[in-house]
Amino acid sequence: MPIISNKNYTVYRDLVRNGGDTISFFGGEYRAGNSPVDNGDPSVGSVEAGSHTAVHRWIGDPTQPNNEDMGNFYSAGYDPVFYVHHSNVDRMWKLWKELGIKGHKEPTDPDWLNASYVFYDENEELVRVYNKDCVNIRKLNYDFIENSKEVFPWRKSRPARRSKNSQVEPTGPVETVDKIKFPVRLNKILKVKVKRPAVNRSEAEKAKANEVLFIKKIRYDSGKFVKFDVFVNDKVKPGEITTPCDPEYAGGFAQIPHNDMRNMFMGSSARFGLSELLEDTNTEGEEYATVTLVPRTGCDDLTVGEIKIQLVPIVA
Numbered sequence: 001m002p003i004i005s006n007k008n009y010t011v012y013r014d015l016v017r018n019g020g021d022t023i024s025f026f027g028g029e030y031r032a033g034n035s036p037v038d039n040g041d042p043s044v045g046s047v048e049a050g051s052h053t054a055v056h057r058w059i060g061d062p063t064q065p066n067n068e069d070m071g072n073f074y075s076a077g078y079d080p081v082f083y084v085h086h087s088n089v090d091r092m093w094k095l096w097k098e099l100g101i102k103g104h105k106e107p108t109d110p111d112w113l114n115a116s117y118v119f120y121d122e123n124e125e126l127v128r129v130y131n132k133d134c135v136n137i138r139k140l141n142y143d144f145i146e147n148s149k150e151v152f153p154w155r156k157s158r159p160a161r162r163s164k165n166s167q168v169e170p171t172g173p174v175e176t177v178d179k180i181k182f183p184v185r186l187n188k189i190l191k192v193k194v195k196r197p198a199v200n201r202s203e204a205e206k207a208k209a210n211e212v213l214f215i216k217k218i219r220y221d222s223g224k225f226v227k228f229d230v231f232v233n234d235k236v237k238p239g240e241i242t243t244p245c246d247p248e249y250a251g252g253f254a255q256i257p258h259n260d261m262r263n264m265f266m267g268s269s270a271r272f273g274l275s276e277l278l279e280d281t282n283t284e285g286e287e288y289a290t291v292t293l294v295p296r297t298g299c300d301d302l303t304v305g306e307i308k309i310q311l312v313p314i315v316a
């Protein structure tokens with residue numbers, strides 16, 4: 001699949017399919033006083049998890065010992081492209097907000113609004129910047145020069161619905177998730193059936209809550225690049241390959257390494273929006289979803305502690 005169309009599907013996944021609510025888009029909450037690692041593994045947000053991490057990995061130089069500069073936390077900011085790249089992450093935030101989809105709401109918690117950071121300005125003076133001052137980018141005296149959201153090719157990049165006669169029921173037994181002994185090591189493909197909270201939801205029910213797949217308590221060596229992909233209800237015929245442009249591809253979990261944290265294990269989790277995926281794979285009526293985790297790199301000692309599907313209320 002050409003990289004250019006693949007890219008549009010990735011952005012659609014980041015901004016629409018996997019970013020259906022505040023935490024799914026921005027990521028889990030980090031609170032002062034809680035250690036990130038012990039804090040119940042806050043999830044990665046879709047604004048960061050897909051295209052953002054892929055670009056870090058793609059630009060990082062594989063001939064350097066730690067994929068410098070963009071491919072490692074300590075060195076990413078040495079590359080001038082880092083600032084362009086993160087401006088685009090900021091732009092993705094704006095686009096997500098302006099899509100006008102119910103549930104696309106910024107956090108309103110005062111702890112978040114009043115969180116602050118210090119930076120040096122152009123005069124080498126220390127300045128404190130609050131989250132609440134960054135919500136409205138016009139206050140920051142810049143904008144992105146685009147006024148028609150309709151022009152973005154990714155907006156039309158919802159994967160095409162799979163035709164029923166191209167689907168086959170998988171052969172061979174697949175364990176249900178309650179039979180799996182967690183934590184499970186992802187040194188090989190893991191395929192499990194996960195019970196869904198509801199089947200055949202009406203449009204009114206879908207407007208009230210998103211169906212979300214949670215991969216929780218992921219523990220990984222933060223000194224290396226890790227990535228696994230997640231497929232749901234993949235029923236393509238044997239020999240056919242499911243690509244990131246197909247509806248069965250839920251997304252991936254990927255982390256850029258910290259060079260100074262080799263053999264230090266970090267906790268995280270991931271969320272994947274299922275509502276559109278189930279529609280597009282003709283599987284809304286199935287009691288179980290078949291979830292496949294495919295390790296791609298660095299997963300030999302990565303473990304997963306929990307897999308479940310829940311309804312996440314959509315806050316108006």
Ligand SMILES: [Cu+2]
Pocket residue numbers: 052056086
């Ligand atoms: Cu980044």
